[in-house]
Amino acid sequence: xxxxIAVFPSKKLQDIANSYRKRYDIxxxxxxxxxxxKDPFDINEGELEEMVEEIRNTAKECQPFKLHVYKYSSFYPxxxxxxxxxxxxxxxxxxxxxxxxxxxxKKREHPFIPHITIGQEMNYDELSDVFGRxxxxxxxxxxxxxxxxxxxxxxxxxxxxxxxxxxxxxA
Amino acid sequence: xxxxIAVFPSKKLQDIANSYRKRYDIxxxxxxxxxxxKDPFDINEGELEEMVEEIRNTAKECQPFKLHVYKYSSFYPxxxxxxxxxxxxxxxxxxxxxxxxxxxxKKREHPFIPHITIGQEMNYDELSDVFGRxxxxxxxxxxxxxxxxxxxxxxxxxxxxxxxxxxxxxA
Numbered sequence: 440x441x442x443x444i445a446v447f448p449s450k451k452l453q454d455i456a457n458s459y460r461k462r463y464d465i466x467x468x469x470x471x472x473x474x475x476x477k478d479p480f481d482i483n484e485g486e487l488e489e490m491v492e493e494i495r496n497t498a499k500e501c502q503p504f505k506l507h508v509y510k511y512s513s514f515y516p517x518x519x520x521x522x523x524x525x526x527x528x529x530x531x532x533x534x535x536x537x538x539x540x541x542x543x544x545k546k547r548e549h550p551f552i553p554h555i556t557i558g559q560e561m562n563y564d565e566l567s568d569v570f571g572r573x574x575x576x577x578x579x580x581x582x583x584x585x586x587x588x589x590x591x592x593x594x595x596x597x598x599x600x601x602x603x604x605x606x607x608x609x610a
Numbered sequence: 611x612x613x614x615i616a617v618f619p620s621k622k623l624q625d626i627a628n629s630y631r632k633r634y635d636i637x638x639x640x641x642x643x644x645x646x647x648k649d650p651f652d653i654n655e656g657e658l659e660e661m662v663e664e665i666r667n668t669a670k671e672c673q674p675f676k677l678h679v680y681k682y683s684s685f686y687p688x689x690x691x692x693x694x695x696x697x698x699x700x701x702x703x704x705x706x707x708x709x710x711x712x713x714x715x716k717k718r719e720h721p722f723i724p725h726i727t728i729g730q731e732m733n734y735d736e737l738s739d740v741f742g743r744x745x746x747x748x749x750x751x752x753x754x755x756x757x758x759x760x761x762x763x764x765x766x767x768x769x770x771x772x773x774x775x776x777x778x779x780x781a
Contacts, residue, residue, distance in 0.1 A: 440621060447770050450611060454765045461766065468639035471770040588771060594625045595632065599618050599642040600759060600771040 441592040444477035444538055448506055449582050456557050463558030470598040474525060474555050476587055477538045480545055490542055497537045498604035503585040504530035511573035519566045521558035612763040615648035615709055619677055620753050627728050634729030641769040645726050647758055648709045651716055661713055668708045669775035674756040675701035682744035690737045692729035
């Protein structure tokens with residue numbers, strides 16, 4: 440089964456992201472707006488419990504982090520993706536790194552660039568046009584993130600949350 | 611903000627439900643297939659933490675339950691809804707009742723009939739046609755459910771998971 444790990448930001452930020460995703464993100468209906476912490480990966484049913492235990496421990500060891508969105512950006516020409524750029528900070532990077540260690544280890548295909556996708560697989564003309572307009576708009580948003588989610592993918596491509604993990608929660 | 615409480619069954623059952631929902635459920639893209647434990651309700655941001663604490667306590671007090679789907683059924687003529695009928699059992703009913711108590715108290719608009727929707731707001735002819743065919747098909751599925759989710763609704767009508775709760779988990 441295919442799993443992934445992501446942060447769902449506040450409703451406010453998700454609603455802003457969706458106002459763009461509705462038009463420009465072909466995966467709009469597959470998953471709510473999110474910041475990916477770990478790209479999709481395959482694991483067998485038998486490995487699930489060990490992995491979840493590891494993620495629970497990671498969550499306890501890591502701390503809530505500030506999610507600061509400060510501009511729109513694009514991965515073009517690598518991919519025709521538009522996104523909200525998220526500031527790096529110690530807590531976020533530590534969480535992301537720990538989710539790539541131990542039983543969760545996996546070679547990353549590309550460096551971690553924290554972001555919230557608002558458009559993907561756009562044709563060049565549309566990407567260029569929308570990105571040109573977004574560069575003129577400012578966005579400045581800060582919030583604290585105290586949780587993240589492990590999700591799995593259904594046959595239709597949509598994602599269901601398996602479990603949420605509270606950061607720094609040693610209850 | 612609008613919240614709701616639901617169980618997401620196994621991927622296997624979700625995939626079966628989606629094979630119908632894709633064609634017959636207008637809310638197909640808003641949320642993965644689920645069993646509703648508590649219908650959508652409004653709470654203020656300030657009440658969230660107390661409510662979540664209450665739900666955490668409820669989850670600890672309740673036990674995992676057997677989810678047994680045994681036939682297709684319909685709410686017609688009350689609503690033009692098709693669903694997979696889920697057996698009642700002590701653990702499921704206890705969980706559902708506790709989620710309607712204390713700070714979570716709310717008059718139910720209709721009695722609790724555990725089900726997984728596979729079609730809704732269908733026109734009569736289609737409902738009648740599909741239900742006629744489904745009555746000839748058998749479904750028999752059992753699984754253990756050890757968690758449920760609190761979700762909130764975005765402006766576009768889609769639902770995001772706020773937190774998952776493990777049943778009988780006194781860790």
